[in-house]
Amino acid sequence: MKTFIRFAALGLALFPLAATAATSQVNYANINTTVKDNLGNPLTAGGNPNGDGAIIQIGYFSGSTATFTGNWIAISGLGSANPTLLTSVGDGGNSSNLGQFASGVTFDTVLNSSLPSGGTQLAMRFYNGTTISGSTYYNTVTSSNVNWQFKTPSTPAPLPAALDMDTSTLVWQGGSATAFTTAILIPEPATAMLGLVGGLLLLRRRRG
Amino acid sequence: MKAFFPLPFLLLGMLAPVGAQDTATSPIVGYSTITVPGNGALTALSVTFNKPVEFASTATSFSATGLTCTSATWTTSQWVGKLACIENAAGAEEAFLITANTATGLTLTSSFSLNARYAANAKFTIKSAHTVGSLFGTTNAEVVFQTGDSTTADVLYLWDGAQYVSYYHNGTIWRRSNSLNTAANDVVFPDDGFFVLRRAASSLALTFSGEIPQKAQSTTIPGGAQTTVASRFPVDTTISQMGFQSLTGWLNGTSSTGDRVYLWENNSYTVFWWNGTNWRKSTSLNNADTSVIPANSFMFVVRESAGAAAGAAAVHSLPYSIN
Numbered sequence: 001m002k003t004f005i006r007f008a009a010l011g012l013a014l015f016p017l018a019a020t021a022a023t024s025q026v027n028y029a030n031i032n033t034t035v036k037d038n039l040g041n042p043l044t045a046g047g048n049p050n051g052d053g054a055i056i057q058i059g060y061f062s063g064s065t066a067t068f069t070g071n072w073i074a075i076s077g078l079g080s081a082n083p084t085l086l087t088s089v090g091d092g093g094n095s096s097n098l099g100q101f102a103s104g105v106t107f108d109t110v111l112n113s114s115l116p117s118g119g120t121q122l123a124m125r126f127y128n129g130t131t132i133s134g135s136t137y138y139n140t141v142t143s144s145n146v147n148w149q150f151k152t153p154s155t156p157a158p159l160p161a162a163l164d165m166d167t168s169t170l171v172w173q174g175g176s177a178t179a180f181t182t183a184i185l186i187p188e189p190a191t192a193m194l195g196l197v198g199g200l201l202l203l204r205r206r207r208g
Numbered sequence: 209m210k211a212f213f214p215l216p217f218l219l220l221g222m223l224a225p226v227g228a229q230d231t232a233t234s235p236i237v238g239y240s241t242i243t244v245p246g247n248g249a250l251t252a253l254s255v256t257f258n259k260p261v262e263f264a265s266t267a268t269s270f271s272a273t274g275l276t277c278t279s280a281t282w283t284t285s286q287w288v289g290k291l292a293c294i295e296n297a298a299g300a301e302e303a304f305l306i307t308a309n310t311a312t313g314l315t316l317t318s319s320f321s322l323n324a325r326y327a328a329n330a331k332f333t334i335k336s337a338h339t340v341g342s343l344f345g346t347t348n349a350e351v352v353f354q355t356g357d358s359t360t361a362d363v364l365y366l367w368d369g370a371q372y373v374s375y376y377h378n379g380t381i382w383r384r385s386n387s388l389n390t391a392a393n394d395v396v397f398p399d400d401g402f403f404v405l406r407r408a409a410s411s412l413a414l415t416f417s418g419e420i421p422q423k424a425q426s427t428t429i430p431g432g433a434q435t436t437v438a439s440r441f442p443v444d445t446t447i448s449q450m451g452f453q454s455l456t457g458w459l460n461g462t463s464s465t466g467d468r469v470y471l472w473e474n475n476s477y478t479v480f481w482w483n484g485t486n487w488r489k490s491t492s493l494n495n496a497d498t499s500v501i502p503a504n505s506f507m508f509v510v511r512e513s514a515g516a517a518a519g520a521a522a523v524h525s526l527p528y529s530i531n
Contacts, residue, residue, distance in 0.1 A: 021248065025476050027490040029463050093493035102463075102493045106476045147464040156250055156365050156372060156403045159434070159508060160477050160490070164464035 021111065022153035025160035026058055026076075027104040028087065028124060032166045034099030035089060035180050037128040038137045042098030043182070044130065045090025050103055053090035055079065055127040055135065058105065058163070060150070065121040065142050068173045072140070073114055074125065076105050079132040081114035088130070099180075104160060109153045118152030123173075124163055128182040137182040140173035141165065235260060236530070239417035240442045240504050246406045252472035254401040254438030254506040255338050257418030262290070263334040270323035274315040275332065282311050287334055289395075292316055295331040300424035300523040303398050306334070319430065320519030340364065340375055340382050341392030343416070348379050354408040355379040362412075365403040366396075367436045367508070372403075399427045401436040401506020403472070416442075416504065425524045429455060429509050431516025437469075439505045445527040447489075448497045452509060453482040454523070457516035460484040470508040471501065 034042045046052030057077035063070025074080035077087040091103035107115050116122075123142035129135030142148060145168040151158040174183045237257075244251045267275040275292070291303040292314055304322075308315040316322065344364075345351035353362035353376075361376035374385040375394070384391035396402070406412055425440040429452075439445060452458060452469060459467040460482050469480040479490035480499070489496040501507070
């Protein structure tokens with residue numbers, strides 16, 4: 001039985017740590033339900049290695065992750081600020097685990113960038129492809145569950161955050177009707193540009 | 209972390225050490241060498257070997273904070289700072305720090321009422337405790353780690369139940385993050401685990417030796433808390449063999465709702481949870497019942513079950529046979 005009388009002076013500040021990299025881990029799991037594409041097909045799990053299935057990005061919004069406002073800042077997965085930290089469907093399993101995953105990713109304050117501050121609510125974005133350029137649809141999910149909050153990196157590492165889709169109350173960027181589905185169309189660059197030009201023209205016309 | 213343990217165990221002596229009163233034990237000793245990588249690597253360790261038994265007997269009664277052994281003839285305070293290892297009804301032993309003793313009584317530090325767990329006639333032994341100094345050296349010539357200040361020395365991190373307390377050797381004494389005094393005599397309990405931050409570039413081979421546990425081990429894991437649990441044995445075991453799922457009040461669930469076990473390996477945590485039928489883990493979609501808990505490692509156990517008893521005891525079965 002451990003006792004802590006040796007720590008009777010608790011409350012005094014801990015010694016500062018050296019410039020050793022601090023880390024924070026985020027686990028992500030979806031075991032009981034299948035994430036599908038907009039056509040109802042389960043997202044590909046790739047092969048046996050982690051990171052080669054349909055893209056998952058872990059990230060947060062610059063405004064509010066809870067309401068999906070501001071810019072999406074991806075910190076793991078292809079197309080993120082840290083593209084070597086691959087996160088994808090099928091991680092922790094094999095090619096038969098379509099639409100499922102159970103794995104973790106560790107963020108390092110020296111090696112990785114765009115990490116949020118401790119307590120920031122995280123989200124996961126799913127793509128219907130294994131490359132960003134080859135994807136046409138996505139969706140983003142988050143939860144107000146405390147386990148979805150990023151932990152401040154430290155040495156030793158804090159216990160991981162847990163993006164657990166099996167039991168958390170989930171909120172989907174596309175609305176509840178799009179749960180577990182990549183239902184949001186990714187605007188093609190040309191389409192996006194047309195929309196932007198159209199908006200500018202409309203604005204100019206109103207001012208005129 | 210790589211650990212090995214020589215099997216069969218090296219036998220040294222078959223008679224009980226001095227002081228054994230009612231029972232004799234045959235110590236079986238061995239050693240493990242663990243390589244701690246350098247360059248800022250973090251390694252999770254525990255010490256599973258014990259110091260020799262200095263006294264063994266059977267209690268005659270327990271109070272909330274101590275035991276009485278009417279056949280004893282101890283000198284007052286002779287056992288202060290040592291460990292009383294008490295056997296529960298399942299034959300599993302757990303160590304408690306002795307803070308005072310009379311001729312027939314031991315006062316122990318415990319977070320729960322001892323007489324609520326132990327039968328009046330429970331067996332117990334007394335042995336010296338490992339300390340920071342006894343494990344890693346006390347003087348500059350002895351200490352195995354890189355010495356220096358808090359930003360340059362190798363560091364030990366022990367979880368005190370609420371936060372990490374860090375230790376380093378400054379070239380003269382062991383310092384602790386919350387004390388100005390030497391920390392060389394701080395006890396490292398058999399169920400304690402700790403991180404080693406190896407700042408030096410070179411790896412370091414740490415060799416621990418002593419008596420191997422010959423009985424099942426017990427760890428108190430209260431509800432609503434984060435507790436360190438050593439792997440308890442100098443051989444690999446499995447998450448199922450650790451027996452957490454049999455803890456009274458263990459909360460089945462998922463990676464975020466159930467009671468959970470966090471094992472540090474390969475520079476990240478693997479999280480285990482019991483879904484009511486099998487162990488699952490954060491790095492796999494498969495059954496994790498036989499996942500290895502490495503020798504001389506440690507885990508965090510987080511109990512979401514806040515209502516679980518303060519004295520809830522996990523029993524870790526002996527993963528080898530004693531012939």
